[in-house]
Amino acid sequence: MSDEPRPLLVDRTPFPDDGIDERLRAQLTFLVEIDRLKTILRQSPLVAAERRENDAEHSWHLAMMVGVLAEYADEPIDVGHTVQLVLLHDLVEIYAGDTPLYDTAAGVDQAEREAVAADELFGLLPKDQAQRLRELWDEFEERRTPEARFAKAMDRLQPLLLNWMASGGTWRTPGVTADDVRARKAVIGDASATLWKAGRRLIDEGERRGWSRSGSGGDGESVEQG
Amino acid sequence: MSDEPRPLLVDRTPFPDDGIDERLRAQLTFLVEIDRLKTILRQSPLVAAERRENDAEHSWHLAMMVGVLAEYADEPIDVGHTVQLVLLHDLVEIYAGDTPLYDTAAGVDQAEREAVAADELFGLLPKDQAQRLRELWDEFEERRTPEARFAKAMDRLQPLLLNWMASGGTWRTPGVTADDVRARKAVIGDASATLWKAGRRLIDEGERRGWSRSGSGGDGESVEQG
Ligand SMILES: [Ca+2]
Structure with a gap:
C-alpha cells in the first residue's frame, strides 16, 4: 500500500474553480467517481447479451426487483x-474489488x-452524507433489519435468475455442487419463504x-456468484 | 408491424410448469425481460471506460444522484x-428504441x-402492478409533479456531467452549438436553480x-444527448 492519494476520475477534467460551491463540488466529485461501478464485472452472464454483468447494471436490476417483489x-x-x-450495496467494490461468493x-x-x-469512497461526500451512506452500507452488511x-435476498435471487436463464451459468463451475448453490442461496429464505421456495x-x-453437479462434494473454493 | 407475439427472453429457458404460481411467474417474466435495458446504448461516453453508457447503468446513476442531490x-x-x-423512466426504450434528443x-x-x-412491457406484470408502473411512467413523462x-433534471444533468468529463463528448457533434445545449438543459432549472447554475x-x-461551437446556428437535427 502506498500513501499516494488515489487519483480520482474528476482529476482528469477538474471542475472550474468558481461557480460551484464546496459542498456541491464534493457531491459531484463523488457522483463522477462512482461511474467506476459500471466497470466492475461480475461472474453472472446477462440474459440479453453475450457478456458478463457489471455492478451498476446488477444494482439497477435489484432495485427493480425490490419494487416488484x-x-x-x-x-x-x-x-x-x-x-x-x-443501490449502494456494491459501491465499496469500486476500491475493494469484487470477492466471488465461494472464494474463501x-x-x-x-x-x-x-x-x-x-x-x-463515502469520504468524498460532505460529512453528513458520508455518514448516512456508511450507515446504510453497514445496515446492508449486518442484515439486522427486515x-x-x-x-x-434480492442480491442472491437475481444471479440465480440469470443462471437459470443461462441453463446453469456459474452453477456449472467445476467444484460447485447443487448443495453448494442451495446453501449459498438459503438466505433468501430469511426474507421470504415464497421467493425461496x-x-x-x-x-x-x-x-x-x-x-x-449433484451431491455435496463441493470444495467451496471455486468461484461462483449465482 | 407483424401480429406475431414478440418473443420474450424467458421463452429461451421457460420456468418449470409447477412450483411457481401465476402471479410470481408473471413478475419474474417481467424481471427477466427488462434485462434488455442493459443492451440499449446511449450516446454518452462513460467516464471510467472507453465505451458508451447503457440505459441500465444510466438509470442506476440517476437514482444515486437523486439520493445525493x-x-x-x-x-x-x-x-x-x-x-x-x-429507475423505470427509460424502460419503454426496450421495445421503442432510444430517440436521440435532437433527432426531430x-x-x-x-x-x-x-x-x-x-x-x-408493463403488461407482462399482474394488472395492479402494470397499472402502477404505467402511472409512474406517465408521471415522469408529464412532469406535473415536483x-x-x-x-x-437528473436525466439531463447526468449526461452533462459525462460530457464535461469527456472534454465535450456529444457537445462536439457537428451542427450542435452551445446554445442548443443550453436550451436542451434548461429544464434542470425547472427543478433546481442551484443545479442549473x-x-x-x-x-x-x-x-x-x-x-x-459558439452561437445559435445549430440546425437542431443532429444527434445529441448531453
Ligand atoms: Ca457483491
Missing part, C-alpha cells in the same frame, strides 16, 4: 429504504478491505437437468 | 418516489411508439474551451 417480504419493509440499500481465501480480509474502501434481509425450485430443476 | 430541489420532493421514477424526425411518432411499448421535474457553468466553460 416487495409483497413477498415475510416482515413488512419500507420499499424506498430497501431500494437505497441495494479472498474472503479472509474482505471485510477489512471493504471497510477501508467505504471510508475512502429491509437489509430483503435486499440481501421458487428459487429452490429452479435450483432443484437445474440439478435434475444436469446443469449443476 | 435531493437537497437542491426547489420544491420539497419525496426521495423514494423520485428514485422509482428514474424520429421524435414525430416517438410518443405513440413509447405508449405502445409501455402497454406491452418529483417528476426533479427526475427529469452549476450545469450552465460547465456548459459555458466548455464553450469557452472550444468543446462546443
Whole structure:
C-alpha cells in the first residue's frame, strides 16, 4: 500500500474553480467517481447479451426487483429504504474489488478491505452524507433489519435468475455442487419463504437437468456468484 | 408491424410448469425481460471506460444522484418516489428504441411508439402492478409533479456531467452549438436553480474551451444527448 492519494476520475477534467460551491463540488466529485461501478464485472452472464454483468447494471436490476417483489417480504419493509440499500450495496467494490461468493481465501480480509474502501469512497461526500451512506452500507452488511434481509435476498435471487436463464451459468463451475448453490442461496429464505421456495425450485430443476453437479462434494473454493 | 407475439427472453429457458404460481411467474417474466435495458446504448461516453453508457447503468446513476442531490430541489420532493421514477423512466426504450434528443424526425411518432411499448412491457406484470408502473411512467413523462421535474433534471444533468468529463463528448457533434445545449438543459432549472447554475457553468466553460461551437446556428437535427 502506498500513501499516494488515489487519483480520482474528476482529476482528469477538474471542475472550474468558481461557480460551484464546496459542498456541491464534493457531491459531484463523488457522483463522477462512482461511474467506476459500471466497470466492475461480475461472474453472472446477462440474459440479453453475450457478456458478463457489471455492478451498476446488477444494482439497477435489484432495485427493480425490490419494487416488484416487495409483497413477498415475510416482515413488512419500507420499499424506498430497501431500494437505497441495494443501490449502494456494491459501491465499496469500486476500491475493494469484487470477492466471488465461494472464494474463501479472498474472503479472509474482505471485510477489512471493504471497510477501508467505504471510508475512502463515502469520504468524498460532505460529512453528513458520508455518514448516512456508511450507515446504510453497514445496515446492508449486518442484515439486522427486515429491509437489509430483503435486499440481501434480492442480491442472491437475481444471479440465480440469470443462471437459470443461462441453463446453469456459474452453477456449472467445476467444484460447485447443487448443495453448494442451495446453501449459498438459503438466505433468501430469511426474507421470504415464497421467493425461496421458487428459487429452490429452479435450483432443484437445474440439478435434475444436469446443469449443476449433484451431491455435496463441493470444495467451496471455486468461484461462483449465482 | 407483424401480429406475431414478440418473443420474450424467458421463452429461451421457460420456468418449470409447477412450483411457481401465476402471479410470481408473471413478475419474474417481467424481471427477466427488462434485462434488455442493459443492451440499449446511449450516446454518452462513460467516464471510467472507453465505451458508451447503457440505459441500465444510466438509470442506476440517476437514482444515486437523486439520493445525493435531493437537497437542491426547489420544491420539497419525496426521495423514494423520485428514485422509482428514474429507475423505470427509460424502460419503454426496450421495445421503442432510444430517440436521440435532437433527432426531430424520429421524435414525430416517438410518443405513440413509447405508449405502445409501455402497454406491452408493463403488461407482462399482474394488472395492479402494470397499472402502477404505467402511472409512474406517465408521471415522469408529464412532469406535473415536483418529483417528476426533479427526475427529469437528473436525466439531463447526468449526461452533462459525462460530457464535461469527456472534454465535450456529444457537445462536439457537428451542427450542435452551445446554445442548443443550453436550451436542451434548461429544464434542470425547472427543478433546481442551484443545479442549473452549476450545469450552465460547465456548459459555458466548455464553450469557452472550444468543446462546443459558439452561437445559435445549430440546425437542431443532429444527434445529441448531453
Ligand atoms: Ca457483491
